[in-house]
Amino acid sequence: MKAKGRVFKYKDNVDTDVIIPARYLNTFDPQELAAHCLEDLDPEFSQRVQAGDIIVAGKNFGCGSSREHAPLAIKTAKVSCVIAATFARIFYRNAINIGLPILESPEAAAGTEAGDELEVDFDQGKIVNLTKGQVFQAQPFPEFMQKIMAAEGLINHIKAESKW
Amino acid sequence: MGMTMSQKILAAHAGKGEVRPGELLEANLDLVLGNDVTTPVAINEFHKTGYTQVFDGEKIAIVPDHFTPNKDLKAAEQCKMVREFAHQMGIANYFEVGAMGIEHCLIPEQGLAVPGDLIIGADSHTCTYGALGAFSTGVGSTDMAAGMATGRLWFKVPSALKFVLKNQPAPWVSGKDIILHIIGQIGVDGALYKSMEFMGDGLAHLSMDDRFTIANMAIEAGAKNGIFMVDAKTIAYVKEHSTKAYRIYEPDADAVYDEEYELDLSTLRPTVAFPHLPANTKTIDEVEDIQIDQVVIGSCTNGRLSDLRTAAGILKGKKVKKGVRVLVFPGTQRIYLQALREGIIEDLVTAGAVVSTPTCGPCLGGHMGILARGERAVSTTNRNFVGRMGHPESEVYLASPAVAAASALTGKITDPAQV
Ligand code: SF4
Numbered sequence: 001m002k003a004k005g006r007v008f009k010y011k012d013n014v015d016t017d018v019i020i021p022a023r024y025l026n027t028f029d030p031q032e033l034a035a036h037c038l039e040d041l042d043p044e045f046s047q048r049v050q051a052g053d054i055i056v057a058g059k060n061f062g063c064g065s066s067r068e069h070a071p072l073a074i075k076t077a078k079v080s081c082v083i084a085a086t087f088a089r090i091f092y093r094n095a096i097n098i099g100l101p102i103l104e105s106p107e108a109a110a111g112t113e114a115g116d117e118l119e120v121d122f123d124q125g126k127i128v129n130l131t132k133g134q135v136f137q138a139q140p141f142p143e144f145m146q147k148i149m150a151a152e153g154l155i156n157h158i159k160a161e162s163k164w
Numbered sequence: 165m166g167m168t169m170s171q172k173i174l175a176a177h178a179g180k181g182e183v184r185p186g187e188l189l190e191a192n193l194d195l196v197l198g199n200d201v202t203t204p205v206a207i208n209e210f211h212k213t214g215y216t217q218v219f220d221g222e223k224i225a226i227v228p229d230h231f232t233p234n235k236d237l238k239a240a241e242q243c244k245m246v247r248e249f250a251h252q253m254g255i256a257n258y259f260e261v262g263a264m265g266i267e268h269c270l271i272p273e274q275g276l277a278v279p280g281d282l283i284i285g286a287d288s289h290t291c292t293y294g295a296l297g298a299f300s301t302g303v304g305s306t307d308m309a310a311g312m313a314t315g316r317l318w319f320k321v322p323s324a325l326k327f328v329l330k331n332q333p334a335p336w337v338s339g340k341d342i343i344l345h346i347i348g349q350i351g352v353d354g355a356l357y358k359s360m361e362f363m364g365d366g367l368a369h370l371s372m373d374d375r376f377t378i379a380n381m382a383i384e385a386g387a388k389n390g391i392f393m394v395d396a397k398t399i400a401y402v403k404e405h406s407t408k409a410y411r412i413y414e415p416d417a418d419a420v421y422d423e424e425y426e427l428d429l430s431t432l433r434p435t436v437a438f439p440h441l442p443a444n445t446k447t448i449d450e451v452e453d454i455q456i457d458q459v460v461i462g463s464c465t466n467g468r469l470s471d472l473r474t475a476a477g478i479l480k481g482k483k484v485k486k487g488v489r490v491l492v493f494p495g496t497q498r499i500y501l502q503a504l505r506e507g508i509i510e511d512l513v514t515a516g517a518v519v520s521t522p523t524c525g526p527c528l529g530g531h532m533g534i535l536a537r538g539e540r541a542v543s544t545t546n547r548n549f550v551g552r553m554g555h556p557e558s559e560v561y562l563a564s565p566a567v568a569a570a571s572a573l574t575g576k577i578t579d580p581a582q583v
Binding site: 013015017018021022023025026027028040041059060063064065066067068069071072086088089090093094097098142144145153154155156158159 | 188201202204205208209212213214230231235236238239242285286287288290302303304305306307309310313314318352353356357383386388441528529530547549550551552556
């Protein structure tokens with residue numbers, strides 16, 4: 001699995017309240033969530049984002065509430081991948097479970113700026129910054145998680161593995 | 165290799181003698197929880213699994229608490245969807261308005277969480293039940309769907325931090341001050357992916373309500389779960405509230421912890437988290453003149469009876485500062501009723517506070533107390549992120565019920581010892 005896109009860059013501790021504010025949680029319509037994605041942090045995000053773009057952030061991305069609306073809003077905004085120095089654990093689970101590709105790499109987070117173009121190879125965990133001509137190595141997912149990602153989420157995985 | 169409490173509970177539920185940090189496993193669940201925001205998404209995913217029945221209607225609990233009593237039309241539709249699903253699937257523990265409370269106050273009160281349980285909830289503060297010696301962790305809606313369908317879920321075995329609490333807390337130092345102090349020390353990702361395990365002789369001085377408050381905010385340090393050693397107080401609580409079988413897990417003598425922290429509770433001070441991070445803490449002595457517009461007392465962190473008692477103790481016979489809006493949210497109907505019987509509600513209302521039916525309300529900027537641009541609140545809730553209680557330019561200061569009540573009297577953040 002591969003992705004290529006322009007970078008939107010954010011700081012440490014981007015929480016789920018700014019990814020999708022609670023005032024929009026009275027619906028779970030993905031398009032409506034995507035329209036308000038990151039609104040309190042970057043009001044223009046939903047207008048500027050293009051299919052394939054990549055979010056790069058500092059540590060503890062997605063901290064706070066367990067709302068799956070957060071990765072869902074990002075995925076529906078057609079972001080191809082989120083790279084962060086570290087992820088908050090519920091966001092990490094949710095992203096895998098709904099099939100939003102994510103990678104942890106403190107080096108890539110530090111060495112990337114807004115507007116850079118990145119190419120990402122998920123199987124190898126390789127991140128290439130095409131703008132800066134740099135290569136970063138992230139930990140690829142364990143096989144168990146790769147299977148869930150390949151099935152595009154936990155639900156399909158459960159369907160496929162009826163032994164559950 | 166010795167195991168922590170959390171590791172032992174995971175091992176037991178995965179049918180394994182031993183587990184190691186980092187290991188991925190599938191484990192059997194004792195309880196699957198959801199609310200009115202996360203359950204609709206889970207129901208959608210559940211239907212996609214192809215399963216037509218839940219694994220066990222007795223082991224699922226659904227509590228509509230975030231936008232209830234229905235805040236608006238969309239919230240009403242979400243609650244209706246959840247209600248119908250619960251009915252269809254024979255989910256015994258669905259709590260309608262009138263029986264409901266804020267989920268993390270309600271579940272222990274209903275006896276649905278006991279020591280040794282493995283619990284998941286599609287709500288990040290599901291870690292609250294660690295106060296009872298359960299392994300309890302917040303997950304997403306897809307996890308909830310998988311849990312409802314199969315009764316099982318994947319877990320990565322966490323490593324752990326050990327917190328040894330010593331001595332009796334100083335005056336006006338509550339569970340809230342202890343956990344704010346810890347988060348201030350280790351940061352909002354200080355326990356990322358890890359368990360926080362609490363033990364030590366200081367536990368004997370902490371009520372169950374204090375422990376619920378501490379476990380509740382483990383997630384604010386990024387933890388997977390927080391868990392307390394079980395003692396006589398835990399057992400007394402469980403016997404009073406539950407008939408479920410329980411099991412006590414203690415850490416092995418050679419259990420491995422990533423870090424060990426010792427806290428002398430007698431040296432702590434009331435602690436306040438400034439905007440916009442729970443780790444942005446100051447002791448009450450370091451707080452300068454912070455004028456406030458609103459005080460919120462309640463939530464899954466501090467909406468329990470002892471919290472309301474503390475607040476009423478400070479407000480009784482006095483008046484809240486003119487111009488300050490003071491909102492009180494009892495955690496459950498039972499807490500509300502008990503507070504009514506003890507005269508707490510009367511003391512609060514006479515002082516000029518309003519008392520609501522149980523709801524998450526302003527805690528997540530949902531309804532019943534949203535902040536306007538530039539407004540400030542002192543709140544006993546657990547998060548003060550940008551926009552958490554309303555406008556992105558409003559501010560939330562997290563504090564104990566005692567500090568919140570004292571601040572209600574003066575209109576600025578105040579040491580309860582000073583009023
Ligand atoms: S009271 Fe606040 S933190 Fe607790 S469950 Fe409700 S919204 Fe979440």
